[in-house]
Amino acid sequence: MADAPFQTLQRRFAAHLRDPHRHPAPAGVEERRLKIYRELFFNNIQGFLDRAFPVLRSLYEEPEWQRLARTFFDRHACRTPYFVEIPGEFVRFLEQDYAPLPQDPPFLIALAHYEWLELVLDTAADAPPEPGVDAQGDLYQGVPYLSPLHCVASYPWPVHRISADFQPREPLDELVWLLVYRDREDTVGFMEINAATARLLAVMQARPTASGEQVLRQLANELGATDPAPILAFGKDLLARLRQRDILLGARRATEST
Numbered sequence: 001m002a003d004a005p006f007q008t009l010q011r012r013f014a015a016h017l018r019d020p021h022r023h024p025a026p027a028g029v030e031e032r033r034l035k036i037y038r039e040l041f042f043n044n045i046q047g048f049l050d051r052a053f054p055v056l057r058s059l060y061e062e063p064e065w066q067r068l069a070r071t072f073f074d075r076h077a078c079r080t081p082y083f084v085e086i087p088g089e090f091v092r093f094l095e096q097d098y099a100p101l102p103q104d105p106p107f108l109i110a111l112a113h114y115e116w117l118e119l120v121l122d123t124a125a126d127a128p129p130e131p132g133v134d135a136q137g138d139l140y141q142g143v144p145y146l147s148p149l150h151c152v153a154s155y156p157w158p159v160h161r162i163s164a165d166f167q168p169r170e171p172l173d174e175l176v177w178l179l180v181y182r183d184r185e186d187t188v189g190f191m192e193i194n195a196a197t198a199r200l201l202a203v204m205q206a207r208p209t210a211s212g213e214q215v216l217r218q219l220a221n222e223l224g225a226t227d228p229a230p231i232l233a234f235g236k237d238l239l240a241r242l243r244q245r246d247i248l249l250g251a252r253r254a255t256e257s258t
Contacts (some may be wrong), residue, residue: 137251
C-alpha cells in the first residue's frame with residue numbers, strides 16, 4: 001500500500017536531514033528551520049562518535065573526521081533506536097559498507113572495533129557472581145567462575161598501543177590477542193595475552209562445570225604436550241593472575257568428571 005501523505009512527508013524530511021545534497025527539502029518548510037534540524041541531528045551523531053572513539057578521533061583532522069561521520073550518517077541505516085548502540089552501528093558500517101579512502105588509517109576498522117569493545121564493557125549491566133561462587137575458592141581443584149564482563153579479540157594491528165604518536169603503517173606478522181575486561185571497581189582494562197590463554201578462556205566458557213585442572217589438562221592435550229606438568233604449573237599461576245584482575249570471580253565445587 002502506498003504511503004499516506006504524512007508518511008511520505010516524513011520520509012522526505014528524514015532523507016533530506018541525512019543527505020541534503022541528494023535529497024531536496026520538502027516543499028513549504030522554511031530553510032532556517034531545516035538548517036537547525038540538520039545541524040542538530042548530525043551534531044548528535046558526531047558527538048556519540050567523538051565520545052565512543054577518542055583515539056580514532058584524535059588521528060583525524062576535523063574536516064576528515066566530519067567527512068567520515070557524515071558518510072556514516074548519510075549512508076548507514078541503523079538497526080536500533082538506542083543511542084548507546086550507535087557506536088556498534090558505526091563499527092558495522094565500517095566493516096560492511098565503507099570503502100576506506102587513502103587518508104584513512106589502514107587500521108581503521110580494527111581500532112574502531114577495539115574501542116567499541118571497551119565501550120560495550122563500560123556500559124554493560126552489572127553481573128554479580130552466581131550463588132555458590134566462593135571468591136577465594138580453589139581455582140585449580142574447583143570450577144573457575146569466569147566474569148561475563150570480559151571479551152577476547154584478536155587483531156592484525158597493535159590497537160592497544162595506537163595513538164597520535166604511534167600509527168603503524170603495516171600489520172603485524174602475527175595476530176595480537178587482547179583480553180578486555182571490567183573489574184569490581186567498574187574500571188575497564190586489558191591484558192595482552194597469547195593464543196594459548198585465549199584458548200584457555202574459550203575452554204572455560206565451553207566447559208562451565210570443569211575444574212581448573214581439567215581445563216588445563218585439555219589445553220595441554222590440544223597443545224600436544226607429552227608432559228603436562230609445566231603447563232599445569234604455569235596454568236595455576238595464570239588462574240591466580242586472572243582472579244587478581246577480576247576476570248575470574250572465584251570458584252565453585254567441581255562436579256564434572258575427568
